[in-house]
Amino acid sequence: xxxxxxxxxxxxxxxxxxxxxxxxxxxxxxxxxxxxxxxxxxxxxxxxxxxxxxxxxxxxxxxxxxxxxxxxxxxxxxxxxxxxxxxxxxxxxxxxxxxxxxxxxxxxxxxxxxxxxxxxxxxxxxxxxxxxxxxxxxxxxxxxxxxxxxxxxxxxxxxxxxxxxxxxxxxxxxxxxxxxxxxxxxxxxxxxxxxxxxxxxxxxxxxxxxxxxxxxxxxxxxxxxxxxxxxxxxxxxxxxxxxxxxxxxxxxxxxxxxxxxxxxxxxxxxxxxxxxxxxxxxxxxxxxxxxxxxxxxxxxxxxxxxxxxxxxxxxxxxxxxxxxxx
Amino acid sequence: xxxxxxxxxxxxxxxxxxxxxxxxxxxxxxxxxxxxxxxxxxxxxxxxxxxxxxxxxxxxxxxxxxxxxxxxxxxxxxxxxxxxxxxxxxxxxxxxxxxxxxxxxxxxxxxxxxxxxxxxxxxxxxxxxxxxxxxxxxxxxxxxxxxxxxxxxxxxxxxxxxxxxxxxxxxxxxxxxxxxxxxxxxxxxxxxxxxxxxxxxxxxxxxxxxxxxxxxxxxxxxxxxxxxxxxxxxxxxxxxxxxxxxxxxxxxxxxxxxxxxxxxxxxxxxxxxxxxxxxxxxxxxxxxxxxxxxxxx
Amino acid sequence: xxxxxxxxxxxxxxxxxxxxxxxxxxxxxxxxxxxxxxxxxxxxxxxxxxxxxxxxxxxxxxxxxxxxxxxxxxxxxxxxxxxxxxxxxxxxxxxxxxxxxxxxxxxxxxxxxxxxxxxxxxxxxxxxxxxxxxxxxxxxxxxxxxxxxxxxxxxxxxxxxxxxxxxxxxxxxxxxxxxxxxxxxxxxxxxxxxxxxxxxxxxxxxxxxxxxxxxxxxxxxxxxxxxxxxxxxxxxxxxxxxxxxxxxxxxxxxxxxxxxxxxxxxxxxxxxxxxxxxxxxxxxxxxxxxxxxxxxxxxxxxxxxxxxxxxxxxxxxxxxxxxxxxxxxxxxxxx
Numbered sequence: 027x028x029x030x031x032x033x034x035x036x037x038x039x040x041x042x043x044x045x046x047x048x049x050x051x052x053x054x055x056x057x058x059x060x061x062x063x064x065x066x067x068x069x070x071x072x073x074x075x076x077x078x079x080x081x082x083x084x085x086x087x088x089x090x091x092x093x094x095x096x097x098x099x100x101x102x103x104x105x106x107x108x109x110x111x112x113x114x115x116x117x118x119x120x121x122x123x124x125x126x127x128x129x130x131x132x133x134x135x136x137x138x139x140x141x142x143x144x145x146x147x148x149x150x151x152x153x154x155x156x157x158x159x160x161x162x163x164x165x166x167x168x169x170x171x172x173x174x175x176x177x178x179x180x181x182x183x184x185x186x187x188x189x190x191x192x193x194x195x196x197x198x199x200x201x202x203x204x205x206x207x208x209x210x211x212x213x214x215x216x217x218x219x220x221x222x223x224x225x226x227x228x229x230x231x232x233x234x235x236x237x238x239x240x241x242x243x244x245x246x247x248x249x250x251x252x253x254x255x256x257x258x259x260x261x262x263x264x265x266x267x268x269x270x271x272x273x274x275x276x277x278x279x280x281x282x283x284x285x286x287x288x289x290x291x292x293x294x295x296x297x298x299x300x301x302x303x304x305x306x307x308x309x310x311x312x313x314x315x316x317x318x319x320x321x322x323x324x325x326x327x328x329x330x331x332x333x334x335x336x337x338x339x340x341x342x343x344x345x346x347x348x349x350x351x352x
Numbered sequence: 353x354x355x356x357x358x359x360x361x362x363x364x365x366x367x368x369x370x371x372x373x374x375x376x377x378x379x380x381x382x383x384x385x386x387x388x389x390x391x392x393x394x395x396x397x398x399x400x401x402x403x404x405x406x407x408x409x410x411x412x413x414x415x416x417x418x419x420x421x422x423x424x425x426x427x428x429x430x431x432x433x434x435x436x437x438x439x440x441x442x443x444x445x446x447x448x449x450x451x452x453x454x455x456x457x458x459x460x461x462x463x464x465x466x467x468x469x470x471x472x473x474x475x476x477x478x479x480x481x482x483x484x485x486x487x488x489x490x491x492x493x494x495x496x497x498x499x500x501x502x503x504x505x506x507x508x509x510x511x512x513x514x515x516x517x518x519x520x521x522x523x524x525x526x527x528x529x530x531x532x533x534x535x536x537x538x539x540x541x542x543x544x545x546x547x548x549x550x551x552x553x554x555x556x557x558x559x560x561x562x563x564x565x566x567x568x569x570x571x572x573x574x575x576x577x578x579x580x581x582x583x584x585x586x587x588x589x590x591x592x593x594x595x596x597x598x599x600x601x602x603x604x605x606x607x608x609x610x611x612x613x614x615x616x617x618x619x620x621x622x623x624x625x626x627x628x629x630x631x632x633x634x635x636x637x638x639x640x641x642x643x644x645x646x647x648x649x
Numbered sequence: 650x651x652x653x654x655x656x657x658x659x660x661x662x663x664x665x666x667x668x669x670x671x672x673x674x675x676x677x678x679x680x681x682x683x684x685x686x687x688x689x690x691x692x693x694x695x696x697x698x699x700x701x702x703x704x705x706x707x708x709x710x711x712x713x714x715x716x717x718x719x720x721x722x723x724x725x726x727x728x729x730x731x732x733x734x735x736x737x738x739x740x741x742x743x744x745x746x747x748x749x750x751x752x753x754x755x756x757x758x759x760x761x762x763x764x765x766x767x768x769x770x771x772x773x774x775x776x777x778x779x780x781x782x783x784x785x786x787x788x789x790x791x792x793x794x795x796x797x798x799x800x801x802x803x804x805x806x807x808x809x810x811x812x813x814x815x816x817x818x819x820x821x822x823x824x825x826x827x828x829x830x831x832x833x834x835x836x837x838x839x840x841x842x843x844x845x846x847x848x849x850x851x852x853x854x855x856x857x858x859x860x861x862x863x864x865x866x867x868x869x870x871x872x873x874x875x876x877x878x879x880x881x882x883x884x885x886x887x888x889x890x891x892x893x894x895x896x897x898x899x900x901x902x903x904x905x906x907x908x909x910x911x912x913x914x915x916x917x918x919x920x921x922x923x924x925x926x927x928x929x930x931x932x933x934x935x936x937x938x939x940x941x942x943x944x945x946x947x948x949x950x951x952x953x954x955x956x957x958x959x960x961x962x963x964x965x966x967x968x969x970x971x972x973x974x975x976x977x978x979x980x981x982x983x984x
Contacts, residue, residue, distance in 0.1 A: 044489035052505035151723060163637075167630035169581055171588050172604055172622035179615050229764035232719055236759075237779040237828065238751035248767055255769075270496030274585060288497075289589070292504045304501070308492040327769055327812045 030333045031320065038312045045308040046098070049301050050091045060107050060295040081107065081298075094301070103305075104298035106291075113302040117284065121306060123193070124283035127202055127275065128268040134207025135214050135264060140257065142211065143218025144250070147226065158215060165212020170271050174205035174278050191280040202275040206268055217260055221253040228252070255326050262318035266311045380642040387638020393631035397624075401447030408441035413596045421614055430620055433603075434610060439617070443624050446598040450580050450628065453514050453592075453599075457579040458572060460518025465525020466568065472526065473533025480530075487523045495520050499582050503591045510599075513592035517582045521575050528571045532563040566643040573636030577629045584625050600625050664692035664733075665868050666716070666755075666836055671730035673708075673715050676723070683939045685711040687892040689730075690965075693836065698862065698869040700883035700900070702876065702915070704935055708892040709872045710760070713838045715740075716870075717757055718747055753783040756829040760841040762821035766813040772824045773799060773809030776831055783832045798827040802857060819850035823857065830861055837862070838870045843878065855881060876915060880904065888912050891936055891946035894965060898972035908974035908981035910951045945976070953978045 060083065061074035078084050081104075082093050097104065103113040146158035178201060182190040189198055225231065226249055234248045273285030280286075284303055291299040323330040381387060400407065416436035424431040430439035472483040490498065503516035537560075584601030586592035593599035595606070600621040607617035673686040686708045693699045701709045714720045716732055716739065732739040734755070739747065756779075759765045766775060776795035781788060796806040802823040804816075813821055822842065829837055839858065843851040859882060862869055871882055879886055879900065886903045888896040888911065896909040907913050914931040933950040936942055942949065944959035951958070957977060965975045974981065 040485060041488050041492055044486065045492055048489060048493075049501070052501055056505045057507050163630060163633055164626070167577070167581075167633050168626045169584050169588070169601065169604075169622065171585060171601075172618070172625065175604065175608065175611060175618050176622070179611060179618070183612055183615075227721075229759065229761060230767040233759060233765045233825070233828070234767070234778075235719055236717055236751055236757045238748040238753060238782055239778065240748065251769060252767070266494045267496075270494030273494075273496060273500070274589070277589065289500070292500065300501075304493065304497070307494065307497065311492050311494065325769065328814045331812075331814070 027320070027323070027330075027334060030323075031316070034316050034319070038309075038316070041312060042305065042308055043095075046095065046301060046305060047091065049304055050087060050094075053297060054087050056295065058295050060297065063294050064107055103302045106299045107296045108294055108299075113298045116287070116299065117302050117306055120282065120284045120287050123281060124269070124272050124276070124285055125310070127199070127206075127272045127281070127283065128265060130199065130203040131206035131210060131268045131271070132261065132265050134203060135210030135268075136261060137211075138207065139211035139214025140218045143215040144222055146215065146219045147222035148245070150223070150226075155219075158219070162212045162215040162219070165209050166216070168209060170205060170209050171274050171278060173209055174201065174275060177201050177205055178278075191278070193279065193281045198279070198281075202272075202279045202281065206271045206275060210264055210268065210271075214257070214260070214264065218253070218257055221256045222249060225249045225253045251325070255322065258318060258322050258325060262311075262315040265314050269307055269311065377642045381638055384638040384641065387635050387642075390631035390634030390638065393627060394635065397447055397628055397631075398451060401444055401451060404441070404444035404448060408438060408444055410438065410441060412441050412445040412598045413437060414441070421610075423614075424616055424620075431616055433607070433617055434614075439620055442598040442603055443600070443621060446600045446603060446621065447624065447628075449510070449593060449597060449599045450583065450625070453510070453517070453583040454576045454580040456514045457517040457521065457583065458575045460515065461521030461575055461579075462525050462568070462572060464519070465522040466529050468522065469526035469529030470533060473530040473537065476534070476537065480534075483526070484530075487526055490520070490523050495582065496585060499586055500589065500591060503586055508591045508594070510593045510597065513583055513586050516586070517579045520582065521579060524575060525568070525571055528567045529564055532567065533560055536560050536563055570636065570640045570643065573632055573639055577632040577636065580625065580629055580632075663694075665695045665697075666693045666870075667731075667733040668692070668712070668716065669731040669733065671712065671715055671732065672728040673711050673720070673725060673730075674728055675711075675725050681939045684941055685725075685892050685938055686715065687941075689889075689892070689894055691887050691894060691897060693868050693870060695835070696866045696868055697885060698871055698883045700879040700886040701870060701872045701889060702874065702879055702886060703889035704874060706935060706938070707889045708938075709889055710840055711892075712889075713757065713840050713870065713872055716838065717751055717755060719757075749783070752779045752828075752834070753832045754834055755836045755838065756832070756834040757838040757840065758822075758825050758829045758842045761845050762818050762825055763845070765825050766821060768813055771810040771812060772804075772816065773806075775824065776827050779828050779831050795827075795831065798831050799824075801830075801861070802827045803853075819846050819854065822846060822850075822854055826854070826857065826861075830865070830867070833865055834867060836868045836870065838872070840872045841874070842871075844873070844875075858882070876919060888915070891941060892938060893946065893975065894973075895947065895975045896973065897965070898969075902969065902972040902981075906969065906972070906981045908968050908972065908979040909947075909976050910953050910978070910980065911947050913980060914950075953980070 061077045065073055065077060075084065082090050105112055106116060142158050146155045149155045178190055181188045181201065188201055192198055231244060231248055234244050272283065273288065275281065276283045276285040277289065288300060288303045291303065323333045414437055419432050419436035420434055422428050422432040428438055428440065430443060432438055433442065468483050472480040498520045499516045502519055503512050506512035506515065583592055584599065587599040587601030588605045590605065593602055595602060603621035604618055611618050669690050671686055671689045675683040675685055689712060691699065701712065703709050715727055718739065727740060730740065766772065773792060773795050776798050777791040780786065780794050781791040796809050799806050799809060804820060804823055842858065843854050846854060855878065861867065873879060883900050885899050887894050888909060890911050896903060896912050903912060907916060917929040918931060920928055931950055936946055944961060945963045948954040948958040963975050963977060965973045968974045968979050968981050
């Protein structure tokens with residue numbers, strides 16, 4: 027297992043390099059001159075040129091990239107064009123908020139979604155199941171920003187029990203995490219329901235019943251443990267999606283997180299800040315996916331065996347991922 | 353005595369009709385009421401949007417400040433916005449935009465994704481590795497962020513939004529196409545076909561295509577729904593469609609400031625998005641059940 | 650039929666399991682009512698092996714699942730019948746009582762060993778599970794007994810903690826057998842236990858089952874479509890067609906004095922080196938259980954059929970002592 031983990035960590039490096047390269051590639055498409063944005067449109071051409079010189083922006087893209095990467099391996103992510111503050115510090119300041127919102131949202135999604143999904147599956151031909159499926163469908167069809175606004179309308183404006191925006195205390199966390207959490211739960215509900223139903227009809231469940239096992243034990247020990255496998259594989263994807271959703275929530279609820287920082291950086295062509303932020307998010311996503319895969323291996327002994335042999339590792343996790351998406 | 357020769361051996365009562373797989377799937381689909389309801393809604397929305405010019409000849413930007421903020425009722429079915437524009441007009445014309453963005457981005461995703469996935473699956477090994485690693489890079493960045501980054505890098509606007517959403521959908525198609533191709537490639541009947549000297553083209557058409565068609569169709573419906581949502585998010589953030597074009601996401605963005613007193617300005621475009629995406633998802637689910645009833649739960 | 654059966658009972662021991670007029674349907678929206686099992690009655694005595702022979706789809710597995718009540722209740726429905734065990738009707742028993750019987754007094758070996766075991770539980774634990782359920786022992790003791798059971802079926806007990814995917818099909822089936830026999834049941838229902846296995850492994854598994862059966866005096870309900878296995882293992886045989894018993898008797902009766910045209914057809918469709926004759930397949934297909942014909946269900950494919958066969962339902966009739974046939978033109982020699 028250790029070898030597998032190390033191998034995965036090593037494989038992360040080319041991916042992250044690819045991410046930085048992608049950002050540089052996008053930079054080349056981008057209209058707008060950072061120098062003009064910082065110094066103002068009316069500044070002298072010479073001034074702008076010198077300013078750009080400071081940040082290597084006059085060099086060809088490849089050179090810029092190489093210079094940037096050589097600094098990155100030394101831990102230097104540069105400074106923000108706009109504020110001149112150290113990028114690493116700025117990002118790390120904002121990061122915990124965003125990360126926590128994402129994690130809390132996913133926790134809500136997992137808890138709510140799995141609960142409802144299991145209830146739906148165990149009530150297969152019931153109105154309970156139909157209702158839960160409808161909720162699930164509805165949840166994945168709503169734009170998250172609209173749902174957040176609906177919640178604001180109801181709880182903050184009409185009922186006045188929660189604040190509209192800002193982020194100054196525990197009650198400010200409720201609406202943003204609930205918005206993402208509830209919609210995410212809809213997707214997990216569908217995955218959980220489908221996975222549990224697959225297991226309910228499995229042959230080994232019939233074997234367990236033929237042993238005279240109690241229904242409760244069958245559900246807990248045989249059905250749910252097996253059903254958990256595809257669910258766990260999809261949670262990694264949910265965290266990535268939650269990070270994306272948090273960016274939007276930060277806009278709506280005026281939360282000073284990394285998302286808001288990134289949007290500002292995009293608008294002001296603040297490349298160092300943008301590069302650093304995206305890299306951080308990509309790293310987090312990759313690390314979380316690795317952790318999820320390790321947990322998945324603990325649950326499913328077939329995968330553990332394959333991971334130990336490190337053969338066709340990618341194929342297995344992909345197979346599981348695609349099985350959970352369907 | 354042996355009566356077999358004299359009597360006609362009656363074939364089983366059950367009719368053995370020769371039906372193609374597609375015909376059977378189509379029948380199953382039509383029987384699915386919720387899927388058909390979803391389909392009906394999509395078609396209705398499409399028709400209404402197409403007829404937007406007829407229903408609301410004044411266009412989507414007919415401003416009349418004296419008629420601002422009229423709530424939905426007899427005079428204006430969906431009310432008017434802050435500039436007195438009919439919400440019905442805004443939503444109907446917006447429908448055109450959303451559906452167009454959905455179709456075009458999905459086409460981009462499908463075209464690029466199918467090509468990449470096919471190359472990866474068919475040629476395997478090095479080609480597969482390179483393509484999958486590249487897709488990994490896209491996978492490490494959340495979809496929303498990717499769309500935002502690409503769209504704003506290219507300067508925003510509707511075309512760039514379509515490209516951005518299109519590109520972020522490529523990995524989905526690539527993965528979905530690659531898997532059956534890899535599976536078929538390693539299976540025995542391709543070996544058998546080769547042994548009778550079938551050309552590559554024949555192998556592709558006869559053996560690979562049928563296995564790939566179903567997942568592609570299913571992914572297309574899913575991607576259509578997803579791109580409409582993604583596009584509305586982009587517009588909401590101001591990165592997609594520019595005002596005064598009435599994309600539903602930007603309608604919601606505009607309405608945000610009036611949410612306290614005129615919440616219908618927020619609810620209505622959102623309902624439109626939800627209705628269309630929900631119908632597409634219902635239809636897509638029905639499609640999946642029809643194409644592969646073994647997966648039905 | 651009922652009258653004659655009762656007379657037979659008086660002569661021999663009490664039956665261990667007595668299935669009476671079992672009728673089970675599958676009802677779905679898409680297909681309608683699928684009449685899988687129609688008025689089936691048979692008995693199994695203590696220590697006896699009864700073979701249930703028939704084609705795929707004849708209803709054999711449904712009968713087995715009905716006995717242990719393992720059917721998925723929608724869409725399946727047990728319409729009528731009694732299954733007497735130890736003086737009680739299994740079909741009317743409470744769920745709690747039924748659970749005490751499953752795995753303990755009656756247990757089952759399933760057809761497909763590849764999917765019958767829980768993939769994330771070690772095989773030893775899966776055997777220990779049934780022991781712990783029915784015997785009053787500690788968990789540790791149950792594991793010990795489970796390990797012994799592994800040895801009994803020929804798997805070294807060092808493999809206790811291995812997972813099903815680490816075993817071949819034949820070994821998985823042995824584990825299933827170990828689970829079924831761990832609590833020494835009085836009746837073992839074996840549903841095509843060797844169908845999914847290689848021929849060489851088949852022989853091993855059958856030998857194992859025979860061994861254990863002899864040592865413990867277990868009765869067996871052996872479901873199969875393979876007449877060879879029937880010859881090896883069964884004292885009495887029931888032939889099932891379209892959810893009905895069409896012939897019932899001792900193995901000798903069935904093999905040497907075949908009565909029903911369907912059974913004759915089954916024998917004729919086996920290749921025979923001795924007689925050198927060609928295979929004679931039975932023409933046509935078994936009728937669709939959701940659309941069964943009137944009268945004899947086999948008439949369409951039967952070379953002896955007459956108009957009378959199609960007019961009314963044919964009853965099971967005793968043709969020689971202890972030998973029953975559902976045919977008005979039965980081909981056996983009078984006893």
